[in-house]
Amino acid sequence: MSKLVLITGGAGFIGSHLADELLAHGYRVRALDNLAPQVHGPDAKRPDYLHPDVELMVGDVRDPAAVRRALLGVDAVYHFAAVVGVGQSMYEIARYTDVNNMGTAVLLETLIQQPVERLIVASSMSIYGEGLYRGPDGSISAGVERSLAQLKAGDWEVRNADGEVLRPVPTPEDKAPALPSVYALSKYDQERMCLMIGRAYGISSVALRFFNIFGTRQALSNPYTGVLAIFASRFLNGNPPLINEDGYQQRDFVSVYDVARACRLALEVPEAADQVFNIASGNQYTIREVAERMAVALGKPQIRPEITGKYRVGDIRHCVADIGHARRVLGYEPRVSLEEGLVELAEWLEGQSAVDRVAEARAELAMRGLAL
Template sequence: MKHVLVTGGAGFIGSHLADELLAQGYRVRVLDTLAAQVHGDGTRRPAYLHPNVELQVGDVCDKEAVVRALQGIDAVFHFAAAVGVGQSMYEIAHYTRTNNLGTAVLLEALIASPVAKLVVASSMSLYGEGLYRDGSGGVHGNCERTLAQLERDEWELRGADGGLLTPLPTPETKAPALASIYALGKYDQERMALITGRAYRMPTVALRFFNAYGPRQALSNPYTGLLAIFASRLLNDSPPRIFEDGLQQRDFVSVYDVVRCCRLALESPAADGEVFNVGSGQPLTVRDIALRLAQVMGKPHIEPEITQKYRVGDIRHCYADITKARKRLGFEPRVKLDDGMAELAAWLKDQAAVDRVAQASAELSARGLTV
């Protein structure tokens, strides 16, 4: 498997994966549309994309472009996707076309030209709420908050007896609870790939990414990862804007750990046909991550703006149980949060960002997608 195709490989995680693969002796080809929302206007090759990467500019929904990109390829990482929970709730056709149809086009091309392995990028968003325990020790995996509860600013989940539920690490065995069009599309992507891989005896792996962070995030995209959105605000001396009360928990994992796990999934026969969480395994509140970012960027005086509003499709707590990746792949996160944040801050010093967060928030509000 020496010649690898990465769809969406000019983006944040994909470009870091290309670096990881090149360092291990692979040849890398990338198929990417260079979408304006991610890369800015024009179709220029990103300066950060390694010079040894062969870039083909094309749409994963274009059969001819996909067939051309697959020529001579031994393995595929399918990362091409429209990303963002909030935007997916009103650009439904765009998200469905890119994520669902794009995957279907790739899979049909792979049936005709099979590869030694396919690795598809999924998302923690498909879990909806994470796993919880009640006061009696019972474990719950189908929790949700009612609209009436959210309208009263009651953010935490409660059991049938009214007691608060405690979040637990979320394993791959938790049933999906699809709360957004984006989550639905990511679940469709992984199931389509695994079903097709099994039917055509093509080893396939799905990786459920949690909140990846690091250099090269699209800072001017208001629907990208949390840290990138917060960084965009801070670069413009504006407070990070946080929904609810800021105490919701997420799992933040370095992009370097993410791409190493991707390579392990490619190289390990134990990964075939399986789904894996890719995270740090450590929960952190959204408010805390905003405060840490402001600190490392030298702007500790800029505290986050807590909106006390709910965004449709958001969940309260979810962080990864990475036991399976540890046992099957030998994966262990190596980058400590403080070190990763320091590197991110160093990279941000030379960056500029167009702050579109207020515009995006207004768009959601106008459509009734915030409460």
């Protein structure tokens, strides 16, 4: 009989695409998901996009009884259940810590009693904080941060002690974590706990640090989700995307299809055990550029992004990925370009509606002094 795989958070954006990938390669898939209203809306019903062959168990990863039931007969686990959002994590501290940290702890305690062949945990590029930088003299700098005074002055670039602008270079997995938000801290805790307990109890474990994932099925009415979904919500309502700072901050955007394939490889490649991998495209784009490309893909080039010149506590300037380790060990190779992905995303968005809560979320952060 084919192997049974459990995906916690499996009814969500990434989990549902991974389920499709696994089913297409002969696995059986079970999802444990609490269908949180912020992601799935108030109805808490099975998403239409979730493959009919996925066995959905509605339950909370913090509930030991629900986790025990979900693990029955399971050969491998993907732990994706988490609350996501840098800004929101800075004031909903208890909820983020409860779901992300405590949920992982409950899962791991249950896995000690009901072990599996492999555990794969979703980590995040957010744990790096600022990425690696190169100075004018060619030296590499890590752990450089911008001061609050600098940000209030609208000086957005990362600089060395002499005030010289540093340029981003691809960040590998061995860069020391910086953890600029409660969300980043919780994701680092998730990956460290899984690898630590995995080693202690002989459960082969892998951590995947996802960069900026885009694609169909993102929660468009969630103002704390991925940046492209937030932009989509604005475009669908005829509003310009709001971009912090000057819009020239750089990120790596990766298709959810490439991410799903990387996740499957992390299950199937024996050498991946006890390792951490960046999962990204290996390309970098400015936020301004991505917003403009998205406007064109949606047939709304007249909607220009609004550059706010503002800053959000916990945000970073640049972080782009070095994916050499995933290439060498997993055999991972990104296949979907940003251009191709935006075309498919635009087609999917034609049939979608979204409540634009971006202004509401920004006001919430500003009220708490978390947005300048």
